Each structure stands twice: as structure tokens, then as C-alpha cells.
Amino acid sequence: MNVCLSVMAPSDQEFLRKLRSNPDVADWLFAPTRDITAEEQGVWYRKVMRDPYHLVWIARTDHIDPYRIPALWGEQVGYGQLYDIDMLHMTAEIGVAVAPFYHRQGCGGAITERLLHYAFEMIGLHSVTARVFCHNPNALMMFGHCGFSVRGWLPDAIYKQGRFRDVFLMSRLNNVEAD
């Protein structure tokens, strides 16, 4: 499925709050899995907006499906973010999440490719890094599909759901031939 990206807006906050609270998504993120309140979502939004090195885009389908109920998801399918953008070393970290209804339809890969285009072609970064739980097959496959390679393994790096979890460091270089 093709997606359109737009810079995150205040009107996207309820979608993001629901997405980041959904256990099928949140279980794979490093933050604790729990219901995020509107107030907490607002704090997160204002923090991102104050940080020039943290950019968030919202992905929408590029068509309107008359059978979807707009009040539930609208046309938003997920989000992608580049954070810790470092113009000295020309690096950034990437994060992507897609609403479960849209999994395995190409949305995550499309968001990742768009963010890589922005990172490499628009602001001239040299590498983009993803930190992914070792037990997250969907993200490992998706980033692999988008040209990322595993560069390292961080044992017990994140405490989540009552135990320490291992994390893979994956990255993609701008010049893929150098990869």
C-alpha cells in the first residue's frame, strides 16, 4: 500500500495516543506498555516540537476507504520518526510504527523508505540506526527489507514487561555500496 507522509500536527495526537497505547504496537516499543493519557501525549508532543533534532511524520493511506469508520483511525496508518539527528557525525536514529489493521501491507517499509530519502537526500546524513528488540521479527524483517544490516547486539539493554531484553543495533549507510 502506498502512503502519504505529513509532518505531525496537533490533530494527530489522538491517533498517536491510541497507537502508542495499543499493546500490539506498544509491546515492541521501548517505553512501558500502558494506556497513555491525553495529557501525557500532549507533553510528548510539546517535547518533540521543542527538539529540532527530533522529527515525526504521520503516514496516511493515499486513498479514502468508504468502509472504514473515520472516527476510529481516519486515514492515518502509522508514524515514523528520526531522532537524535546529529549533523556533526551525520547520523540519526529511526523509529516506525504502523496500526495493526495495516500490518503486512507495505506501510512500514514505505514509511522507512521515505524517512531514509529525507535523511540521505534532503539533509545529507551518512547513516541511520534502528534499535530493535531481538525478539521483534516484524521489525527485523522490515528493516532488513529496507537495506538495514545488524551491526551489534546489546544484551539486557531494555527492561520491559518484567525482564531485561536484548536489542539489535541495525543501520543503513547512505552509500549502500559501502555497506
Ligand SMILES: CC(C)(COP(=O)(O)OP(=O)(O)OC[C@H]1O[C@@H](n2cnc3c(N)ncnc32)[C@H](O)[C@@H]1OP(=O)(O)O)[C@@H](O)C(=O)NCCC(=O)NCCS
Ligand atoms: C515493524 C512494523 C512497523 C512493520 O510494519 P508493516 O507495515 O507490517 O511492514 P511491511 O508490510 O512494510 O513489511 C515490509 C517487509 O518486511 C518484511 N516483513 C514484515 N513483517 C514480516 C513478518 N512478520 N514476516 C516476514 N517478513 C516480514 C517483509 O519482507 C515485508 O515485505 P513483503 O510483505 O513485501 O514481503 C510493524 O510490525 C509495527 O508497527 N510493529 C510494532 C512497532 C515496532 O515494532 N516498531 C519497530 C521498532 S522501531
